[in-house]
Amino acid sequence: MGRYFKNLNFFIGLSLSAVVVAMAVVSLFWTPYRPTTMDAHHRIEAPSLAHPLGTDQYGRDLLSRVMVGAVNSIIVGLMTVAIGMGAGIVLGLTSAWGGRLADETIMRFSDLLFGFPAVLSAILITAVMGPSAVNAMLAIGIFYIPVFARLTRASALTIKGLDYISAARAAGQEEVAIIWRHVLPNILSPLIIQATVQFAVAILAEAGLSYLGLGTQPPHPSWGRMLNEAQTFMELAPWMAVFPGLAIAWTVLGFNLLGDGLRDILDPRLR
Secondary structure, X not given: OHHHHXXXXXXXXXXXXXXXXXXXXXXXXXXXXXXXXXXXXXXXXXXXXXXXXXXOOXXXXXXXXXXXXXXXXXXXXXXXXXXXXXHHHXXXXXXXXXXXXXHHHHHHHHHHHHOOOHHHHHHHHHHHHOOOHHHHHXXXXXXXXXXXXXHHHHHHHHHHOOHHHHHHHXXXXXXXXXXXXXXXXXXXXXXXXXXXXXXXXHHHHHHHHHHOOOOOOOOOOOHHHHHHHXXXXXXXXXXXXXXXXXXXXXXXXHHHHHHHHHHHHHOOOOO
């Protein structure tokens, strides 16, 4: 572990990410106030001892809403990466091992998905299926499939021609066993790095969809939705936009630095 913590990007990224995860875990058991409780007597209050991050236009405590919003962001990141990585690995290995027809079909399908920007694809899917957190996660996850499929295919093709793969075939191992025992463990490093980076992008994409009203729906707190609600009160109550925006920037920066650090550590060429 000493090699990991000597890397500055990894250490800073892990520290920033740990704060977000800790805040999300704490919010599952405790928040200063109920995040959906309205209090007309304390509307648009500036940060104070009673409300460290202030209140919004309905008198809801911003600290409680930012804490619960962290849970939503982490769930979105985990689910979208799981969808994209799970399907992408299967398609990428099938493309690398399935012959020319399978390779061409899967790669052209990936090119088709890449033809649409991620946010535009997510807006299209959520507009058709309806705005919700689940549909937002599905839309972002679908866009991630070709990202992981291409990376898996490229990594698998590099390993496919190596001597230990030929030795495994000569020993009588089935192709499925070779992929499971020898190929997949050796391509996990770039996939983990990619998953960390895409986790941060997913949080940013979900915040954008929620800002447009296509992601997490009220009354459940979402950082993007909080920014949408704050734009009307920018001059009167700037803290309503500042703190959710800082939470998004903190989280995205943390996971991006974590991914960069893992790349520096796990990639032998960079070492």
